[in-house]
Amino acid sequence: MxxxxxxxxxxxxxxxxxxxxxxxxxxxxxxxxxxxxxxxxxxxxxxxxxxxxxxxxxxxxxxxxxxxxxxxxxxxxxxxxxxxxxxxxxxxxRRERLRARKSHVGQVGSRLIWTEAERDEVGALLVDLSRWLDEESFFEDAFLEGPVEDLIARLRGDLGLAEAPDPPSGPRPDPPAGENDDLAFDDAPAPAARRRSSA
CATH class of the missing domain: 1.10.287 (Helix Hairpins)
Structure with missing residues (x-):
């Protein structure tokens, strides 16, 4: 604006x-x-x-x-x-638009890595994410054009992150008593499917 x-x-x-x-x-x-x-x-x-x-x-x-x-x-x-x-x-x-989009895509990518990747792969994937952002944002026109969802979809593909599964319909059942005692924070989301297939 x-x-x-x-x-x-x-x-x-x-x-x-x-x-x-x-x-x-x-x-x-x-x-x-x-x-x-x-x-x-x-x-x-x-x-x-x-x-x-x-x-x-x-x-x-x-x-x-x-x-x-x-x-x-x-x-x-x-x-x-x-x-x-x-x-x-x-x-x-233009620099501010580039910085804002790079920051937004980086935050989304970081959340995807932490929720979808195996624990021992998180560090390497975060490094890959930083490198991917630098390489993609170097071509400023392509990075700024189009919806940000397209960038995130390409990020998923390049880093090998699986598409998030659709949430189940209907209300979620209450977990058994004591099951949430080991969660590190309240209302933690359930982990998504593994990002890579066994193949």
Whole structure:
């Protein structure tokens, strides 16, 4: 949402700057045309009074032209600076999206490993998970596009984690008294099926 808002604001600013730039360019053209006409009048003047009047007007319009050109140059510098800032913000937003997706997929993958893998395989699989995330996120476009469920499905396949079985329908029966005494935490989920077949 933030990235879209930045793009919208950037587009609005760009349109306004282009409009102002077009107006300044038009004013500069008019000033130049008027300065040329005043120069011709000053050169064709027949009396000192006419020459002074035309020269004074030429000086004033030339000053206006210089100011207009200076303002154009300043706006161009500001446009270039804004373009660099927009690129920086877009790159920062992209890095944040990449970090968030990588973190989410990593957390899901870690939970899958702890719940579905054999105890003696957890350590190696966590290392594989970290390596898998680094390799997949290196190709940023592919990693960010598409639903995150597709990434998790590919993670399962690459790490050899079985698909989670569908939960049984109907209410779960109460366990026998004392069966939960050895659980490390309350309401622990039942372990999922082993991730690899005997083959």
């Amino acid at each position: 933030t990235y879209v808002l930045l793009l919208f604001m950037s587009s609005a600013v760009t349109d306004m700057e282009e409009r102002r730039g077009g107006m300044l360019a038009e004013v500069a053209d008019m000033c130049l045309g008027l300065a040329r006409k005043l120069h011709e009048q000053a050169m064709a003047a027949e009396t000192p009074e006419e020459t002074r009047a035309a020269a004074g007007a030429f000086h004033r319009i030339s000053r206006s032209l210089r100011q207009t050109l200076a303002l154009e140059a300043r706006l161009e510098r500001e446009r270039a600076r804004q373009a660099r800032e927009d690129e920086r913000c877009a790159a920062e937003a």
